[in-house]
């Protein structure tokens with residue numbers, strides 16, 4: 001069953017006076033970012049989005065989230081066009097985005113508070129999700145008293161505590177060290193196996209994209225289209241060791257082959273843009 005449908009979505013930003021960008025070798029003050037994105041995501045699927053830097057992955061996520069309006073085309077969730085942030089959608093950003101003056105528990109409770117959940121329900125759910133992410137005993141700590149990995153666990157626990165139908169994650173582990181990142185990927189998968197919410201996850205890491213996904217969506221350089229959608233036919237539940245298998249290596253080569261030309265094209269555009277700027 002379809003959960004998210006992105007239909008011919010285009011997005012162009014108008015730049016401020018004096019600002020320019022290079023589009024197809026020409027200087028322009030409008031920046032076409034998304035160039036007709038079509039994508040259908042099934043209920044309970046784990047989708048990862050990869051593409052060159054600046055290709056519009058975050059913009060696409062923002063459009064699905066209802067935070068940015070498409071210039072044309074439509075994103076819909078369960079058949080309803082997304083026009084504003086959807087109550088059944090949760091978002092996790094790269095930066096932990098926790099309230100520094102609230103404890104871990106109060107941070108998770110906040111998401112339930114704004115949805116009007118009664119105090120007892122808030123407490124119970126917040127404790128449940130903190131526990132799920134291995135944060136039992138840390139409920140009363142403030143963000144500044146937690147490591148980056150723990151802060152991101154709180155942010156994900158907060159997002160999941162509302163039991164969203166759609167979880168949008170924009171490079172949530174990019175700021176973490178490699179070991180913590182590996183651990184959090186496994187934890188996220190373990191929890192997702194239980195709740196099977198629909199996830200759209202943006203990453204720069206090919207390994208992360210393959211390890212997590214049912215399907216990897218490769219975007220072209222800006223203005224972005226969907227270049228290729230790769231079905232990741234690796235067994236679940238997945239352990240980190242799966243990355244050492246021949247099957248995983250084959251996917252790694254496949255995704256990189258698909259991305260390589262797009263990364264080169266994006267780099268050429270930057271080089272051209274800085275040449276014009278000088």
Ligand SMILES: Nc1ncnc2c1ncn2[C@@H]1O[C@H](COP(=O)(O)OP(=O)(O)OP(=O)(O)O)[C@@H](O)[C@H]1O
Pocket residue numbers: 013014015031033051052053054055056057058059060204222
């Ligand atoms: N509000 C805005 N006004 C003008 N341009 C914007 C705006 N938001 C995004 N852009 C431009 O849109 C392009 C795509 O941005 P986006 O952040 O979606 O890329 P990305 O693929 O997520 O990049 P990265 O992988 O580096 O995070 C960038 O060139 C960015 O400068």
